[in-house]
Amino acid sequence: MSYSNLKRVDLIFDKECNPKEIIKNTWAKSNDQIINELLESGLKGRGGAGFPTALKWKYTAEQPEPDKYIICNADEGEPGTFKDREILFKVPQKVFGGMVVGAKVIGAKEGFIYLRGEYRFLLPELEAQLEIFHASLKDLKIDFRIKIIMGSGAYICGEESALFESMEGHRGEPRNKPPYPTISGFRSKPTVINNVETLVYAFMICMHGARKFKDLGTADSRGSKVFSISGDTPKAGIYELELGMTVEQFVEEFGDGDTKAVQVGGASGFCVPRKKFKETIIGFEGVPTGGSMMLFNSSRSMFNVLHNYLEFFEEESCGQCTPCRVGCQQLILGIEAVKKGERHANYLEHLQKLAQTMKITAKCGLGQSVANSFFSIVENFKEEMIY
C-alpha cells in the first residue's frame, strides 16, 4: 500500500505468518547461515543506536561462557515510542519467535521480556500467548523458555545495563561500559538485548530472507521501520514505512498543513524546523530515530516543548552521575531565567556549553542525549526561548 509519497510496508503486522513453521525451518539452518542472512539484510537495532543486529548476536555467540541470555527490551518509554505496545499486543508470537532464533544462535536456554510497568495490562494476554508458544517449542523439541519481568516505572530502565540492574533487584542505574552486554550482561553473563521491533524484524528476515528487507530503504538505513506518530497531526497512530523518506515527505503525509517542526526520535532526538524539512532524511544518514515522530504546528511554543522535555529528563535521570543530575536541573532553571528576562539572551550560549558537557561526560545515553533536543530547539527557535 502506498500513500501519495511514502511506501507503507506490512512486514511486522502482516498476519500471513506461521511462527511455528518459521522456527522449524530456521532450526534446520546453521547459526552461521542465520547470522549471514541477518548481516546481508543490513538490519540495525531499532532502538535508535543502530548497532547491526547480526554482529551483536555473533559476538555473543563467540563467548565461551556456557550460560547466556537473550532479553527483549520492552521498556522503551521514550515519549512517542508507543509502537512496542502495539507490536506486543498484535503480534506477540513474532516477538517470541525472534527471541528463540536469537537464543539458538547464541546458545541461550532462557530468555526474558522486560515489560514496562505502564503496560502491565498487557501481561495476562502475553502470558497466555507465551503458553501457546512454549507448547509449540515443546512440539519442536526445543529447550528454551521465556519469562516476563515487570518494570516499575523508570524510563532509565530502557537503557540496557540499567535494565539488567533492575532485573537483578537493584536500582536501575546504568553500569560503566565496557564491558558490553555481549560479554557481561544479565547476571554478568553474555547477553543479547534487543528491542521489541528488532526481534520481530530478525524473525521476519528468517521468514522472507534478507532480500525482501534489503530491497527496502537506503544504503545506510535498510528496511522498514515502525513509526509512532503523535502531536499536531490528523493521522496520529502507528505506521510501518520504508526508511529513507525526507521530513518533507513525512510532513506532506502526516502534517496538518501548518507544521513548523518535527521532533524525530522523541525527547532525546532531534527537532527539525520547517526550513530543513527538505534536506533532512529520516534514517542513519540524517536523523536517526527509535520511531517516535512528534509534529508541532505554529500554535505551539517551542519553549514549552523544550521545557516539557527537560522536566521529563530531570525527573527520569537516575541521579547517579553529576552531569546528568545537575545538568538537567540547571538547563531548566537557565531557560526559565532567560524567558523571564532575569538572564541576558547570551546566557543560552552558556547553557549550550553545559549541554555539550553533558553530551561528553554523562555516564549513559540519557544524559548524553539531552543535548540533542536542547541544541536543535534552542538553535532553531532561539527567539521563542527569549520572547
Added chain:
Amino acid sequence: MPEIKELVKNLAGKHGRTRESLIPILQGVIHEERYISDEAMTEIARELDISAAQVYGTATFYSFLDTQPRGKYVIRVCRTISCAMKGKNLITHEIEDMLKIKIGETTQNKKFSLLETNCLGWCHKGPAMLINDEAFTDLTAEKVREIINQYMKK
C-alpha cells in the same frame, strides 16, 4: 503488623529469597497494600537477608513503588508532551475538582490518590491516564467524570 509479615513471607515463598526477588516482592506488596510501609521494608529485608537500606534504596527508585500511603485507586495522569498538548491540564483539574484533592494527595476516605506520571505510551491517544493498571485514553472532561463516577461506586 502480623498481616504484613504474613504477606511478605508469602511473597518470598512465591518469588524466592534472592536479590532478584526483591522487586517482584515489592510489586506484590504494592498490589495488596497500595504502598510499601517502613514495616514492610523491614520485613522484606529480614526475609531476604539484606539491609533495610538496600530495600529502601531500591523501593524509592521506581515511580510505581510508592512508599507513601496511597488510596485504593491510584490515578496517574500522563504529563508528557503529547498528552500535555492535548489538554492534560483540563483532565487533571477535572479530577482535582471531583475528588477535592490536589496532585500528590489522597482522598480522606483513602479511596483515590491523584498523581502525574511520565509517558504512559499512549501519545497518539492523549490525554491518557492509568487507574491502577487500567489505561484510559482520548480523555475529555466528560469522559473523565464518567470514569471517576464509576470508580466511586465501586
